[in-house]
Amino acid sequence: MFFSLTFFWTAYTVANLLFLVAIWGSKKWPRTTRLFFLLLFGWAAWFNASMALISPSVYQDYADTAIPLYRWFIMGPFVTIIRPMILVIAAGQALIAGSMLLKGELFKLGCWDGLVFGLAIAPLGLYAAFPSTVLMAIAFYRLQKNHDDTYLWETKNEKPGRRTNRKSLSTRHAAS
Template sequence: MEAIYIAYTISNVVGLFFLLVTIKWPKLARLLFVLLFAGASWFNYITCHTTPEAYLMYAESSVLECYKVFITGWFSQHITAVVSIIAIGQAMIAIGMLLNNWWIKLASSGIILFLACIAPFGIYSAFPFSVTVSLSAWFILKKDNLDYLWKFRSPGTSPNSG
């Protein structure tokens, strides 16, 4: 059980790091989101195909009874399919953060929605990591120029100039 507290602490330090980076360097934060969600996608896809029963542990940490019922019920019979779809969504978020304009808006919205959905897992979702990193996604929408990740604004140009 000690390992979960180490992972919890590391996750929340990373969440604070995301928030600080986003405020100062939103493009770097987008790159971090690409890495985070691509990694999560790969991990979830591999895990759900090799040890799908690992996802049943989330029922014990959920603060919402409906989550517990869902996980131990229907979800327990369809883990690989559901988590594969989640992994595809995570990969799409990673790709969206590389692109521009409405792709970034869609990916940022996906981040906020996904993290809101996992927040009730409490310590197993490293709450309040989901709140901190959702704020980061929101700050990207407010502070980034929403151009392709590999395009940087020239000094002296406004965020909305072509």
């Protein structure tokens, strides 16, 4: 592993705590949780794409704590396709991040993609901060159940195309 043990255990603890908060926030503050996932997955997409281009072999370190089937794949077939595989994963992470801005079925699809992603990397074990990835999947599930069907930038009462400004309202009332 290319990080110190102190950094690893700090990051591990923070990741698990963040996703516990995300589970709670998915019900209490779904918009804030959406913003968190937007930023997290946007950063992860950038980081993974950068690392895939600069130093793809670091992804073989995940074999150290992975379940046997994942270890076999990482040390075998994955070796020849590390760069394109990680770039596809980064693209998927970017799409999950982007879906947090949206509403309706695209938002729900992004939540389900995040849920599947979390469960798919859980077998990587400690280096994926297990069980944080399962906690993340739970947070995505709760988030898609508790969303308010708005774009991230909309307020709850605002509907697209139905904005009114105060001046036109007061002009209409004065004319009547």
